[in-house]
Amino acid sequence: MRLSARTQYALRAVSELAAAPPGPVPAERIALAQHIPRRFLDNILLQLRRAGIVHSLRGPDGGYWLARPAADITLADVIDVVEGRPEYQADYPGVAQPLAEVWNALREHEERLLTEITFAQIVRP
Amino acid sequence: MRLSARTQYALRAVSELAAAPPGPVPAERIALAQHIPRRFLDNILLQLRRAGIVHSLRGPDGGYWLARPAADITLADVIDVVEGRPEYQADYPGVAQPLAEVWNALREHEERLLTEITFAQIVRP
DNA sequence: ACATAGCCGACTGATTAAGTAGGAATTAGG
DNA sequence: CCTAATTCCTACTTAATCAGTCGGCTATGT
Numbered sequence: 001m002r003l004s005a006r007t008q009y010a011l012r013a014v015s016e017l018a019a020a021p022p023g024p025v026p027a028e029r030i031a032l033a034q035h036i037p038r039r040f041l042d043n044i045l046l047q048l049r050r051a052g053i054v055h056s057l058r059g060p061d062g063g064y065w066l067a068r069p070a071a072d073i074t075l076a077d078v079i080d081v082v083e084g085r086p087e088y089q090a091d092y093p094g095v096a097q098p099l100a101e102v103w104n105a106l107r108e109h110e111e112r113l114l115t116e117i118t119f120a121q122i123v124r125p
Numbered sequence: 126m127r128l129s130a131r132t133q134y135a136l137r138a139v140s141e142l143a144a145a146p147p148g149p150v151p152a153e154r155i156a157l158a159q160h161i162p163r164r165f166l167d168n169i170l171l172q173l174r175r176a177g178i179v180h181s182l183r184g185p186d187g188g189y190w191l192a193r194p195a196a197d198i199t200l201a202d203v204i205d206v207v208e209g210r211p212e213y214q215a216d217y218p219g220v221a222q223p224l225a226e227v228w229n230a231l232r233e234h235e236e237r238l239l240t241e242i243t244f245a246q247i248v249r250p
Numbered sequence: 251a252c253a254t255a256g257c258c259g260a261c262t263g264a265t266t267a268a269g270t271a272g273g274a275a276t277t278a279g280g
Numbered sequence: 281c282c283t284a285a286t287t288c289c290t291a292c293t294t295a296a297t298c299a300g301t302c303g304g305c306t307a308t309g310t
Binding site: 149151152153167168170171174181182183184185186187188189 | 284285286287288289
C-alpha cells in the first residue's frame with residue numbers, strides 16, 4: 001500500500017474540508033492546517049475540482065468545499081482521482097501462477113476497505 | 126500493494142526453485158521459464174544469495190537452489206530482501222489523524238498474509 | 251480600483267526503476 | 281592443462297515518476 005505524497009496530501013485536504021463548517025475554505029488555510037506546500041496544494045485541489053470532488057469559488061471569501069456530503073465520498077474516490085486507476089494484469093507463467101491470486105486477494109481487501117470508508121467516518125471517529 | 130518488476134521477478138524465481146527437483150537450477154532455465162531478462166535475473170539472484178535465501182554453485186551443472194525448505198520461506202522473506210523494509214511514519218495533523226489508522230490496518234493485513242504464505246503453498250495449490 | 255482568492259501550463263531537480271555491459275572467478279569433464 | 285559452462289561483481293545508462301516551483305492570468309466582493 002504505497003501512497004505518493006500527492007495522494008496523501010489530497011486525502012488530508014479533503015479531510016480538512018469534511019471537518020470544516022459549511023462554506024468555502026481557502027487553500028491557504030488547508031495548507032497551514034496540514035503542512036502542505038501551498039503551490040503544490042493548489043495543484044492538487046485543481047485536480048480534485050476537475051474530478052468533481054470539490055467545488056470552488058474565487059475572490060475574497062473564496063475557497064473550496066466538498067461537492068457532495070462527506071458521507072458520500074470514499075477514500076477510494078480521492079485516491080482514484082489522484083493516483084489514477086491501476087492497471088493490473090498478471091502474466092505469471094507456470095508454477096508462479098498462484099502468486100497472482102495472492103495479489104488479487106490483497107487488492108480486493110484493499111479495495112473493499114477504501115471504498116467503504118468515507119470522510120464522514122474519518123473526521124468523526 | 127505495489128510491487129516493482131524486480132520484486133515480482135524475485136518471487137517468480139524463488140517459485141521456480143521451489144518447484145524444481147533437488148539440485149542446482151541454472152539462471153538461464155529460470156529466465157526462460159519465467160520470461161525474465163537474463164542479466165537482470167543474475168542481479169536479483171545475487172541479492173537473494175547474499176540474503177541467504179538461496180545457495181549457488183558455479184561452473185557446469187552449477188546453478189541456484191533454496192537455502193531452506195520451501196515451506197520455511199514466506200513471500201515476505203523475499204519481498205523484504207528485494208524491496209527493503211518500508212519505513213512507515215505518519216505525521217497527520219489534526220482531523221486527518223484517523224487516516225493513519227486506516228493505513229495501519231491495511232499494512233497489518235498485508236503483513237499477515239505475506240508472512241503466512243510460503244512457497245510450498247505457492248507451488249502446490 | 252484593489253485586494254483576495256483560485257486557475258493553469260510549463261518547468262526543474264532529485265530519485266527510483268529497469269535493465270545492460272564488461273569482464274573476472276569458479277567448477278567439471280576430458 | 282584446456283575448455284565450456286556458469287556464477288559473481290561493479291558500474292553504467294536510459295526513462296519515468298515524484299515533489300514541488302514559477303510566472304502570470306482570471307474572477308469576485310467591497
